[in-house]
Amino acid sequence: MREALDQWDFVIAAYVVAIGATLALIAWAWHAMRVAEKRRDEVKRR
Amino acid sequence: MHGYANPTRFLSLASWLTPLLLGAGALLTVAALVWGLIYVSPDRLMGETVRILFIHVPSAWLGMGGWTGIAIASTALLIWKHPLAAIAARGIAVPGMVFTAICLATGSIWGRPTWGTWWVWDGRLTSMLVLLFLYAGYIALAQASARDGGSSKLPAIFGLVGAINIPIINRSVVWWNSLHQPPSLTAGKSAIDGEFLVPLLIAVLGFSLLFGGAVLMRMRALIAEMQAEARLRRRALDDEAPMAAAPAGGA
Numbered sequence: 001m002r003e004a005l006d007q008w009d010f011v012i013a014a015y016v017v018a019i020g021a022t023l024a025l026i027a028w029a030w031h032a033m034r035v036a037e038k039r040r041d042e043v044k045r046r
Numbered sequence: 047m048h049g050y051a052n053p054t055r056f057l058s059l060a061s062w063l064t065p066l067l068l069g070a071g072a073l074l075t076v077a078a079l080v081w082g083l084i085y086v087s088p089d090r091l092m093g094e095t096v097r098i099l100f101i102h103v104p105s106a107w108l109g110m111g112g113w114t115g116i117a118i119a120s121t122a123l124l125i126w127k128h129p130l131a132a133i134a135a136r137g138i139a140v141p142g143m144v145f146t147a148i149c150l151a152t153g154s155i156w157g158r159p160t161w162g163t164w165w166v167w168d169g170r171l172t173s174m175l176v177l178l179f180l181y182a183g184y185i186a187l188a189q190a191s192a193r194d195g196g197s198s199k200l201p202a203i204f205g206l207v208g209a210i211n212i213p214i215i216n217r218s219v220v221w222w223n224s225l226h227q228p229p230s231l232t233a234g235k236s237a238i239d240g241e242f243l244v245p246l247l248i249a250v251l252g253f254s255l256l257f258g259g260a261v262l263m264r265m266r267a268l269i270a271e272m273q274a275e276a277r278l279r280r281r282a283l284d285d286e287a288p289m290a291a292a293p294a295g296g297a
Binding site: 005007008010011013014015017018019021022024025026029030032033035036037039040043044 | 068075079083093094095097098101102105140141144147148151152155156158159253256259260263264266267268270271273274277278
């Protein structure tokens, strides 16, 4: 018996993984940068 | 190029380059992915799954390109002792690892409907998995060196030695039998039809700009952390100095 595969399921899964991981990377890098720069400015002001 | 090895000059450049890379990268990536998902026709052999090409190829390129960047920065650190070279290599590591993981995940998802399996231990897939582990090792080593105040030479040597894996990944489909197809894009030649090639090149450019933006943000974060730590250390030394100079009190 052959397994029925909907090719679009694989396409959507791949796009969700790639776009999700890219957005998570950008958001994490941006947040880490903001936190580090804020801390540096606070240390400078003290 | 050497002029920008100065952190102050680099920060003034990065402050306007970061949003530019992220904005242009987002626009190009969205355009390429919409083009690839909606306007490209299904492939004769792979059907609809050919659309995975537009995310799989850019992520593979960035995974390998990222480690090449680490190797170049490591060379600059070992030869010219550029102050920014170690920061650049550390800044590339996490984005490079993320895109290598995306490449492996999307390749596995693509493999199931086209090869009938999620994974095979062949040269291309295994060498790409080795690259993921190399990134993890580099990140751990660089973090440990930075935390313990150690030399950044050890991660740089690791970065150079790990670069041996890049030509192995590139030539793996030529050297060994593989389910993975041989290279479709080589210098000046393409085996890919123009209908797929144009959105693919736009996707590669778009993801590369996003990668560049992420690397700049990582570098800015690392520089800010180092500047804050240096200022706190200086202040602690300044506070200790008068206490050491004062005569010991008491009866």
